[in-house]
Amino acid sequence: MSDSPQPKRRWMPILLAVSLALNLLIVGMAVGTVLRVKGNDHAKAPPGFGSALYRALPKDDRKALRGDLSDRHRKGSSSRSRDFATLSEALRADPFDPVAVQTLLSRQAQSMADLQVALQEQWLDRVTSMTSDERLIYADRLEEVVRRGPHGRKKKD
Numbered sequence: 001m002s003d004s005p006q007p008k009r010r011w012m013p014i015l016l017a018v019s020l021a022l023n024l025l026i027v028g029m030a031v032g033t034v035l036r037v038k039g040n041d042h043a044k045a046p047p048g049f050g051s052a053l054y055r056a057l058p059k060d061d062r063k064a065l066r067g068d069l070s071d072r073h074r075k076g077s078s079s080r081s082r083d084f085a086t087l088s089e090a091l092r093a094d095p096f097d098p099v100a101v102q103t104l105l106s107r108q109a110q111s112m113a114d115l116q117v118a119l120q121e122q123w124l125d126r127v128t129s130m131t132s133d134e135r136l137i138y139a140d141r142l143e144e145v146v147r148r149g150p151h152g153r154k155k156k157d
Contacts, residue, residue, distance in 0.1 A: 053123055056142035061126050072115060
């Protein structure tokens, strides 16, 4: 027998930890995939109303609405910048004034509501200008968008 003890293998616990981490990663991916493919209550929910109306529009109409939204967003950027600066000041103020912050939040909510109303009016103008056949095609596309759901995948029946 030899009097010298065998050197310890320091790499073995590291290798086991790495192996465990990889196995957990693979199992997590498999479970996530099964849950996503199997579907859950979220997968059964219809898409948002506005997004479904938009996605069912013909490509040229969607492009025009996107352009208008981009223009409105650009025009409101200075106002939003001022509002962020005002919010930053209000958050740093001592004492804190929640009424000032609520006023700012209300102004932002009204701005978003105004934008939504404008987009709805434009959508209605586009649908109103469609022929009966175009509206039927649009209605079919809208049903397909709703059937696909919020993530654009067809639902299983």
